[in-house]
Every structure is written in structure tokens, then in C-alpha cells.
Amino acid sequence: MTIAVAMSGGVDSSTVAAMLKREGHDLVGLTMQLWNQRRLAGKDGMPEQVQGRCCSIDDVYDARRVAEMLSIPYYVVNHQERFERDVIRPFVDEYLSGRTPIPCSLCNNHLKFDQLLLTARQIGAERIATGHYARNEYDSQRGRWILKRPADAGKDQTYFLFGLTQEQLARTLFPLGGFTKPEVRELATGYGLALANKPDSQEICFIPGGDYKRFIDAYLEEQGETVPDTAGELVSAGGLPRGRHEGVHNFTVGQRKGLGLASPSPLYVISIDRDRKRVTIGAEQELMRDALRAQRLNWISIARLEDEMRARVKIRHRHEPAWATLRPIGADEVEVRFDEAVRAVTPGQAAVFYAGDEVIGGGWIA
Amino acid sequence: MRPFLLEQFGNASSIHQEGQHARSAVEQARASVARLLGCRPAEIVFTGGGTESDNLAVFGSVRPGDHVITSAVEHHAVLHAVERLGERGVEVEFLPVNGDGVVAAEDVRRALRPNTRLISVMMANNETGVLQPVEEIGRIAGEAGVRFHVDAVQAAGKLGINVDSIGCHLLSISGHKMHGPQGTGALFVRRGTRLEPLSAGGAHERQRRAGTENVAGIVGLGQAAECVMRSGTQERMRGLRDRLELGLLQHAGGVNGGGAPRVANTSNVWFDGVDGEALVIALDLKGLAVSSGAACSSGASEPSHVLQAMGLSPDRARSSLRFSLHRQTTEEEIDRAIELVSSQVARLRELSAVTR
Numbered sequence: 001m002t003i004a005v006a007m008s009g010g011v012d013s014s015t016v017a018a019m020l021k022r023e024g025h026d027l028v029g030l031t032m033q034l035w036n037q038r039r040l041a042g043k044d045g046m047p048e049q050v051q052g053r054c055c056s057i058d059d060v061y062d063a064r065r066v067a068e069m070l071s072i073p074y075y076v077v078n079h080q081e082r083f084e085r086d087v088i089r090p091f092v093d094e095y096l097s098g099r100t101p102i103p104c105s106l107c108n109n110h111l112k113f114d115q116l117l118l119t120a121r122q123i124g125a126e127r128i129a130t131g132h133y134a135r136n137e138y139d140s141q142r143g144r145w146i147l148k149r150p151a152d153a154g155k156d157q158t159y160f161l162f163g164l165t166q167e168q169l170a171r172t173l174f175p176l177g178g179f180t181k182p183e184v185r186e187l188a189t190g191y192g193l194a195l196a197n198k199p200d201s202q203e204i205c206f207i208p209g210g211d212y213k214r215f216i217d218a219y220l221e222e223q224g225e226t227v228p229d230t231a232g233e234l235v236s237a238g239g240l241p242r243g244r245h246e247g248v249h250n251f252t253v254g255q256r257k258g259l260g261l262a263s264p265s266p267l268y269v270i271s272i273d274r275d276r277k278r279v280t281i282g283a284e285q286e287l288m289r290d291a292l293r294a295q296r297l298n299w300i301s302i303a304r305l306e307d308e309m310r311a312r313v314k315i316r317h318r319h320e321p322a323w324a325t326l327r328p329i330g331a332d333e334v335e336v337r338f339d340e341a342v343r344a345v346t347p348g349q350a351a352v353f354y355a356g357d358e359v360i361g362g363g364w365i366a
Numbered sequence: 367m368r369p370f371l372l373e374q375f376g377n378a379s380s381i382h383q384e385g386q387h388a389r390s391a392v393e394q395a396r397a398s399v400a401r402l403l404g405c406r407p408a409e410i411v412f413t414g415g416g417t418e419s420d421n422l423a424v425f426g427s428v429r430p431g432d433h434v435i436t437s438a439v440e441h442h443a444v445l446h447a448v449e450r451l452g453e454r455g456v457e458v459e460f461l462p463v464n465g466d467g468v469v470a471a472e473d474v475r476r477a478l479r480p481n482t483r484l485i486s487v488m489m490a491n492n493e494t495g496v497l498q499p500v501e502e503i504g505r506i507a508g509e510a511g512v513r514f515h516v517d518a519v520q521a522a523g524k525l526g527i528n529v530d531s532i533g534c535h536l537l538s539i540s541g542h543k544m545h546g547p548q549g550t551g552a553l554f555v556r557r558g559t560r561l562e563p564l565s566a567g568g569a570h571e572r573q574r575r576a577g578t579e580n581v582a583g584i585v586g587l588g589q590a591a592e593c594v595m596r597s598g599t600q601e602r603m604r605g606l607r608d609r610l611e612l613g614l615l616q617h618a619g620g621v622n623g624g625g626a627p628r629v630a631n632t633s634n635v636w637f638d639g640v641d642g643e644a645l646v647i648a649l650d651l652k653g654l655a656v657s658s659g660a661a662c663s664s665g666a667s668e669p670s671h672v673l674q675a676m677g678l679s680p681d682r683a684r685s686s687l688r689f690s691l692h693r694q695t696t697e698e699e700i701d702r703a704i705e706l707v708s709s710q711v712a713r714l715r716e717l718s719a720v721t722r
Contacts, residue, residue: 028647060665064665073650073651075647075665076665077643077644078668080666118717119641119643119644119647122644122645122714123647123648123651124651
């Protein structure tokens with residue numbers, strides 16, 4: 001059986017390749033070319049120089065060197081059109097509609113575990129292996145593939161993987177699921193990988209410098225579109241005008257900085273109303289919510305939610321899952337009622353449901 | 367080449383005897399290349415490859431205010447050079463091609479302007495093998511008194527080339543496209559054609575290419591030219607190419623550029639409904655080296671500008687593969703290739719039917 005390793009040129013996926021090679025598997029290394037960093041470079045405040053980011057020539061070079069060292073065939077596949085259609089464009093549109101997108105989940109759903117898996121199968125590989133920190137296993141009693149949190153809780157990436165289908169989980173290997181990051185670096189050193197100490201990637205891969213507002217401006221300019229005018233009022237919860245803002249895409253629920261207001265006590269973005277171009281601001285306690293609705297669901301450990309169910313729910317990547325009761329509404333929506341109110345429920349982010357270490361499923365916060 | 371890599375390191379521009387020995391080897395190679403192209407040795411400038419030859423011809427000929435005519439299916443070495451000139455205040459015109467990828471010579475005539483400085487049209491296309499009417503264009507250029515550059519990188523070694531019957535002033539060739547070493551090339555520069563060098567620093571190559579000569583590479587290029595002149599016609603390769611196409615056409619949508627005259631070694635085949643990039647990799651893993659489109663800096667393939675200029679849809683461009691034959695290709699290899707491609711294409715079609 002041939003396994004295609006998704007290689008980014010980073011420590012994790014390189015270690016996966018070396019590990020599987022040691023185990024004697026037949027491997028093909030694949031790197032997805034997803035975005036041309038040069039496209040927007042130098043435009044409207046975007047950095048002139050792009051370096052060390054995903055899809056950069058440097059990372060492809062690193063991945064290629066690892067493949068050479070391991071003597072495995074290696075190819076770069078061009079999935080830029082799909083990435084732009086299924087990740088970049090929705091990312092921009094979500095912000096413009098006053099929501100806060102998660103491009104990594106979109107990339108997992110559409111590129112890594114869909115397009116790349118298809119490419120892998122096209123070239124004759126039956127499985128793909130990635131450097132994600134997660135675990136998957138088949139539970140014969142339930143007859144389902146299960147997604148579980150990894151050994152390294154601090155690197156847990158299951159929040160971004162809630163969209164995986166049974167078919168995708170069945171064809172995917174997460175060889176790092178049982179290791180901690182320091183252990184992986186040690187393994188990498190042991191395998192003789194020169195990049196064992198390469199820093200982790202942090203920001204959104206296609207936004208060098210992390211300034212997503214400038215990215216949106218530059219992208220729309222390149223597309224010959226103008227940023228829609230969503231400038232409007234900053235208001236208090238009671239609707240009292242508190243100031244002006246320059247566009248809803250500049251805000252995320254829970255945001256404190258950049259409101260442009262002087263106030264004796266800290267102010268936060270409470271909610272964003274794209275249609276009325278209003279951004280509601282208020283004190284931190286106004287951010288607390290005891291319920292949310294999640295839509296466009298994907299279930300992993302169960303086929304579907306029939307009745308109410310207890311679960312711990314994570315509403316953003318860095319959020320300690322909170323106890324809640326799930327209640328189905330119609331075919332593709334769930335109401336999540338928390339035992340104790342949670343801070344900053346953010347439309348556009350995912351709500352992912354856990355039973356212990358298992359991912360039950362998840363959906364997008366409405 | 368070997369003595370100049372392992373034993374003899376004389377600089378061809380030096381006065382000492384080692385240098386003179388290298389110089390004589392370089393001049394022998396120059397004479398060989400000149401015979402291949404039907405020109406005088408003094409009209410050959412050695413370069414670092416086809417791209418450099420093209421660049422030298424384009425950048426060395428044109429100044430701001432000039433007008434340049436080229437075609438939409440040129441190699442990037444010409445296309446991107448001309449595009450860069452366009453950004454620097456040169457008027458540039460990219461002529462369209464017909465469905466088979468052929469430029470109409472009459473379009474060249476119509477595009478002429480009083481300030482037209484250069485016409486650059488390739489002899490054979492590198493992706494499809496399609497031949498351009500360079501002799502007709504040469505006549506038009508001659509009548510108008512305009513400089514004519516021919517990128518013959520893909521044609522050299524496969525077709526007889528005579529710079530006088532083409533009527534060109536500049537003509538590029540590359541070593542590795544005719545079994546010579548990589549990183550070697552030459553530019554024919556007709557006597558009396560003024561050319562601004564790309565590099566400054568020395569009087570090498572009659573002040574047209576500063577830099578110490580790559581003696582071993584040049585000797586290899588000269589040998590490649592000799593081999594080409596000895597090896598005669600392309601009929602055997604053409605027969606194999608036709609056999610390949612006949613076999614592939616049972617599973618393919620068509621041959622891109624198949625309606626036009628082509629060089630004997632290139633075949634660009636459209637496999638409808640198949641992801642060309644995946645097919646290239648699947649075939650490579652089975653030991654068959656083919657290509658699709660052009661490679662970008664990361665090594666991923668990009669949709670072919672040539673096929674798109676021929677009016678083919680992006681889907682068709684993405685589903686097209688280029689097969690290249692060489693002198694040593696055998697009938698058995700062709701039959702094995704047909705078998706391999708057929709089975710992989712069938713597998714990919716089945717897979718896309720399942721996953722759609």
C-alpha cells in the first residue's frame with residue numbers, strides 16, 4: 001500500500017515522512033502549492049518580502065530536501081485555484097459579512113482531506129498521512145471512525161478537523177497523535193532531519209505579517225473590486241451611539257483593541273450587525289452567552305444527533321471545552337446550551353463537541 | 367568534453383599555450399555549430415543556454431520607443447523578456463495563433479509599424495512541436511528592413527536549419543535539446559547586426575557575451591552539432607511518434623496542434639476528463655517521464671499558455687500531456703508507453719467517476 005505524505009517543509013510533516021519510511025512503507029511526498037505569496041506582495045501596505053511562510057520557495061526546498069534524504073518520490077501539486085475558491089474567497093467574504101472565519105478548517109475540509117486525498121488516490125496512493133496532532137481509530141462496535149485528541153493537549157488540532165468525513169478518516173494517518181511536540185523534535189533530530197529546530201508556523205499561512213485587514217484590501221484591489229462600504233456606528237447594548245467605525249470587517253467579537261474610543265473601563269466588541277453596519281460595544285460581562293446555534297454540521301462518533309446530548313463544547317481554538325447540552329433543531333442545526341455562560345461566542349468560528357477525548361462532531365456558529 | 371573537465375584548465379582567453387589549446391577547441395566547436403546553421407563561425411556567439419540566447423536577442427536589440435512583434439505561443443524566455451520590455455516603455459505586440467497554434471505570416475505584415483525594431487517568432491513550439499512559417503516571416507521582415515529573431519531551440523537537431531533560407535538576423539539554439547550538455551547554447555548573429563551585450567566585463571565572444579568561456583560545455587555543444595549533422599533524417603522518430611499517437615488516440619480526446627506541420631519528436635495529447643498533473647505523477651511513478659504545462663518556481667505545473675493561446679479551454683489545457691521522443695527511443699518503449707498511459711487514464715477516469 002502506498003501512502004502519500006502531505007509535506008509542508010515543517011518539522012511535523014517531515015518527521016511523519018521519516019517515521020513512515022523507517023516503518024518500511026511505500027511513500028510519495030506531496031506538497032500543495034496553494035497560494036502565490038508574491039501575488040499581493042508590496043500592494044497597499046502588504047510586505048514587499050515574503051519569507052518562511054507556507055508555500056514559499058523556502059518551504060518547498062526544505063520538503064524536497066527531506067524527500068531526497070529519505071529517497072522517496074516527491075512532487076509539488078498545484079491546487080491554487082481550488083484554494084482561492086474554497087478558502088481565500090470565503091475568508092474574505094466572511095469578514096466582510098461581519099463574521100470571523102477559520103481558514104485552517106476550510107483548508108482541511110476542501111484541500112488537505114479532499115483535494116489532496118483525491119490527488120493521492122489518482123497517483124496510486126490509498127492513504128494520506130499528515131503531521132496534524134490528532135488521533136483516529138476505527139471502533140468496530142459502533143462501526144465508525146473516531147477522531148480523538150492527541151497526547152499533546154497543547155498542540156491539539158482536532159478543533160480544525162471536525163469536518164472530516166468517515167471516508168476521509170478511514171484514509172488518513174496521523175502518526176504524531178501519540179507524541180508531544182518536544183518528542184517530535186527529538187525524533188526529528190534522531191532521524192537526522194536538518195530542520196528539527198525550525199520554528200513552528202503561527203499565523204494564517206497566506207497572510208504574512210498577520211494583518212488580515214490589509215490582506216482583504218489588497219486582495220479585493222487585485223480582483224478589481226472595491227471594499228464594500230460597511231462603515232457605521234459604534235453603539236452600546238442599548239443602542240446609544242458611541243462613535244464611528246470604518247467597516248465591520250475590522251472587528252471580531254471580544255476584540256478590545258482598535259475601537260478608537262476613550263473609556264474609563266475596558267470596552268469590547270459585543271456583536272456585529274452587517275446589515276445595519278453596526279458594531280455593538282460594551283463591558284466584558286456583556287460578552288457572556290449561555291447558548292449558541294451551530295449549523296452545517298458534521299458528525300463523527302455518531303451518525304446524527306437524535307435527542308438531547310451532554311457534551312463539552314469548544315467555541316474557538318484556544319478555548320477550554322465547556323459543559324453544555326446539545327439539542328437538535330431540524331436536520332442541520334443544533335442548539336448548544338452551556339451550563340455556565342461562555343465568553344465571546346463568535347459567528348463564523350466552529351463549535352466542536354467532545355465526549356472525553358473523542359470528537360462527537362461540530363458545526364459553524366451562526 | 368572530458369579532457370576539459372578533468373585535465374586541461376586553460377582559459378580560452380589567455381595568452382599561454384594551455385589557453386591557446388582551449389581556444390582552438392572552442393573555435394572548432396564554433397565551426398561545427400556554424401555548419402549546422404549554415405552561417406560563418408564569426409556569426410556564432412556561445413551562451414549559457416537557450417534562455418540566454420533568447421534574452422540576448424531581445425534585450426540586445428530593442429530600445430525604449432521601439433516596437434516589437436512576437437507571438438502568444440513563444441517560450442517564456444522570449445515572452446517574459448518582451449513583457450519586461452513592455453513595462454519599460456517599449457511597444458509590444460503578441461500575435462494570436464490559430465487553433466493549431468500557427469501564426470499567420472500576414473498578421474506579422476499587418477502588425478509592422480515604422481518603429482518596429484524586432485520580430486521574434488519561434489521555429490518549432492516546445493509544447494506542441496508545431497512549426498511556424500518562419501521563412502515567410504523572414505521574407506516579410508527582409509522587405510520591411512526589420513530585424514528578425516528565430517527561437518530555434520526546439521527545432522535544432524530535429525530539422526535542417528539554414529539561416530539564409532529563413533532570412534533571419536538572430537537565431538537561438540540550446541545544447542541540451544540536441545543531446546548536448548545542459549547550460550550551453552548559442553546565438554547566431556548575422557554580420558552587421560548590432561547587439562547590446564547583457565553582461566559587462568570582458569571582450570569575450572566579440573564583445574557580445576562577457577565572461578570566461580565554458581570550454582567543456584562549448585566543446586560538447588560542438589560535438590552535439592556534429593552528431594546531428596551525421597544522423598540524417600527524422601523519419602524513424604516520426605514513425606514512432608505516429609505509432610504513439612495512434613495508440614493513445616483510442617483513449618484520448620485528440621492531439622493538440624495535430625492539424626499543423628510539426629517536428630517529429632513532440633506530441634501534445636488531450637485526455638478528456640483526466641487531471642493532467644495527476645497523470646504526469648502517476649506515470650512518473652511507473653517510470654514514464656512526460657510533462658504537462660510549464661513548471662512554476664516551486665515545481666508545480668501551471669496551465670499552459672500555449673494551449674490557451676490556441677483557444678483551448680482551461681480544462682482541456684489541464685488535461686493535456688506532452689510526450690517527447692528522442693533518437694534512442696525504441697518501438698518497444700513506445701508500445702509500453704501506450705499500454706501504461708492507457709491503463710492509468712482508464713484508472714483515473716474510473717476514480718473520478720467514483721469520487722464525483
